[in-house]
Each structure stands twice: as structure tokens, then as C-alpha cells.
Amino acid sequence: MNRSISTLSSGSRTLDGGVMFGATPRKDWAALIKPDHENLVQLPSRALLVQQGDKNILVLAGTDALLAPLPRTCRCQKHTHGLLDSLARHGLGEHDIHAVVLTHLQALVSAELRHAIEDGDTPRLLFPTARYLTGRRHWLRALRPHPRDRALFISPILGQLQVSERLELLDETSEDVLGSGWRFHFSDGHTPGQLLPEIDLPGGCVVFAGDLIPGTHWLSLDAGSGFDRNPECLADEKERLLDHLVAKRGRLVLARDPAVAMIKVMRDRKARYAPYDQYARLRSFDN
Template identity: 45%
Template sequence: MKLTPLNGNSQQLDGGAMFGNAPRALWSRYLTPDALNRIPLACRCLLVETAGRRILLETGIGAFFAPELRERYGVVEAGHVLLDELAALGLSDADIDVVVISHLHFDHAGGLLAAWDGGPARLLFPNANYVVGREAWQRALNPHPRDRASFIPDMLTLLQASGRVLEVDGKVPDCLPANWRFHFSDGHTPGMLLTEIPTAEGPLVFAADLIPGAPWVHVPITMGYDRYPELLIDEKQALLEGLLAREGGLFFTHDPHLASAKVVRDGKGRFGVEKWNCPGLG
């Protein structure tokens, strides 16, 4: 099995929104804001090559936004960075067999669409099954007013028309390795799917927006975007306890500096991370 982190474009978002209940005096120690109070964020994906299959966990924000919306949402690059990174590996979107999406907010699924060119939206990854949690899929189709703007209606229509959406509610589908497992989280958005991959160094969990980066490993830290912050804290605590006991690690989508890390706890009982030796992710 080969694991390769890939960039899926990057963003600059308001630090107060990303750290929710934490004051700027605290969160600015983690990530330095610019003059507009924005912090740098990755939209990182994970390519897994195993048993003759190429599996992509998420697609990042991509480049589907028109220029004025790209500026509003702080998307840094105009081009589709994920496609460029695949090309550097000698691959294209047509070479991907499965795309696993934790949830369908545009910063995690926007890369499913081709870059904006003024024409209709176009779905990429023509040979892939799209795996998503059943509840997360239903949330995208029937969003709450609070997060309706986080979804891409044209993309959902294209996904439905493809006939290749696999809604899962716990069981790992046949298109993924049988020894993978799923965790589900409702704190950020209902039905978010967290994929756990076994590695020789321990289990690796694609943490999505439950723990978007190393600073959010600190249990009380949540985002202003989270639907149910107290539930998210409980879910985070449980996941971290489990990974600590199994000497596991986290893969971060939004951390601008760190792709993955091993879960640790200090003498005061506070969770943190340290570098680990997972090949390709250290």
C-alpha cells in the first residue's frame, strides 16, 4: 500500500470562524493571521494505491468557483491543483477507481468538478465510484438554511446522474479494502464519514472536519462552522482516546503545515501530536 498526500487547492479563511470559541490571543499562536484576519488553510487529499486500485480520499476545494466567488471564499490558486498533482505522478482523474468524500461541503468535494471556464459545471473522475455516508448525502440534498451555502447544487445533480454514488451507513463497500473501517461524526455536519486505514505503524484516520489540523486536536477547540460543538467535542475525545490506545494517527485536511501525525497525550492529560514514521506521511 502506498500513501501520497496531495494538495487540492488552498484557502485563506477568517481565523475567528475557524477557531470558533477560542479568542484570537490564543489561536493566533497556532496560525498567524494576515491583515484581513485570515489564516492559511490547506485542502489536502490522500491518494491510496493498494491491490491494483487507486483510491482518493477527498478532492479539496478545487477551482470550480467563478473568479468573484473564488476571491470571496479565499481560494488561493486559479487552477485545479489536484489535477496538476495527479499529473506529476503520471495520473489523471480518469485513473482513479474510488473517491471517498467525508461530507459534501465545497471545500472537501469541490475538486470533483472541472475548473471554472464560464460554461456548465462538469464532473471529473469518470471511472470512479463516489463513496459518501448516507446521512451526509441526504444532508447535502436537503440542507439546513445554516449550511445551505456550503453545498454545490450543480455538483449534486451531476453526481446523481452519474449513477456511481455509493451511500454507506457503516459497512465498507466492496470497492474499498475489506480491512478498512468507517467512523461517523455528527458534530460538524450530520453523517460525516471518517475513513480508517490500517498501516504497519498503526491505524490512520482521515479526520476531515472533526479535527481539521493539529491545533484542533486540543479537545475544547471547535470551529464556528460546526453544527453541534458540544457533540463534536465528545466525538473528538472518543476518537483520540481510541487512537491513543492503538498507537494511531490522524490525517489532516486543513493543516497548512502538517499532513499527518501520531496522537499522544502529555502529563496533564492533554492530547497532542508528534511526528510518526508512516511511509509517505511522516
């Protein structure tokens, strides 16, 4: 089957740098991404478009980008470029997407969007004819979240997914739900049941790393974030996944890295994981 991948921008998110980089000292992470005077950093939200045969499949890290943009209330408001704009540059619209893989269901939304949700004006879900796929265990977690991450699950989004009648829940035994050449890794360290797709290309496999490894900084096994629910489990999962990619000479797509979209991974002389063969963006990549 002919298959190619492209990276898409689904906007950006502003986060507290100390939370995003966890136990990493500020002087180290601030050298990577300069914070503002309130210690906030801006990270991209990168989606993956997989085109195979006549099908278009999106992979999203979280549900932020799944919501339609808020309408502008006046012409003076600046247009915020998002996922639909990125799709349009590929000649695609909402109805051209056949499936959306959601690695997890957490959402970090803007203050404006949160106010709209709290006022009962939650935007509709994008892609009205697509199947929505996510992990079964993670879905159960989202319905009954722990107090530590309850605020990251937005009930109106879950409600829209549930009533869509297009939600499919996957587990470790799910096979061929998107055709041959797709496999799924499950991760519990960042959030229980996170779903990480592995996709075969002619030149080797590609794994969308979601929030298990959001950027090159997090290749280090001891690097995490304040959002991680089980840091020790996360380190073990990273090591297994990275060893798998090293052995298969596979690639890793990064959802949050400000400069790098895809890498290969090797182990250096000190057995540390290091990126190489880096791509800043992808368009119809099929090697």
C-alpha cells in the first residue's frame, strides 16, 4: 500500500516552563526555550497526517485541536492559524479525513476557549465523518479521572465523542483497525493508556511519540514533566520504545519540539539516547 506522512501545525500552547520540564533545572531548560517574565514557554502542537491509498488519517496528541475554532466576534481580531489551515495547505478539508487517532484525551486549552466551555458554548468536534480512535483503558480513566489530572479532561469534549457514535476504543489485542502496517504501543507513565501508533513506511517504521517523548530534550530517561502521572514507569517505557526504534532503525515524530518534527535515535558511547537525521517538517514523506 502506498503511504506517506506529513506534519501539520495545530497551533501552539503556552505552559509554565517549570511544569513542562519537571525536575530539569531552570538554567538548563531556559537555554533550550527562552521563557517570558512569567516563566511561560510556548510550544507547538504538531499533528501527523498519514495518507494511504484513498484514506487520510490524522494523529493528534490530546483533544485541544479536535475542537472547531472559536468564531471571531469582530474583524479586528487576528486570525489564529490552526489545524484546518494546515490541512488546507495540503488541499484537504474536514470531510476528507477518514479517521482521527487520539493518543490521549487530555486538553490544555486557551483561557478564551476555557471561558467559552464554562459558559456552555463548547465548540463542536471537527471531522464530522471521521472515526475517532483512542485507547479503551485511557477512555475509562478520562470518564473517572484521578483528582491529580481531573482538570485536564474536559467533560463536554468527552460527551461529544461519546454521542458521535464514531468512537472506537482500542486495546492491546486490536489489530488492523486502520489497515495493515499499523501497530499500537500503550503507555501508562504520562497518563494511563496513552496510545502511540507505529506506522510502516518503505524505509522503516515511524512512531508518533505523543506526550511520552514530546521533544528531543525528553529523550533522556530522567527527563519528565510535572504532568506525568508515573515518572518511574515513564522512564521504563521510554527505554523500551527507544531500544525498539534503535533496533529497527525507526523514526520518532515529536509533537511538542519547537524545532524538530522527526528524528532517528541512536545510543552514544555513554549509552545515552541521541537524535540524528533530523527533519524540521515533513510533507508527503514516504521513505
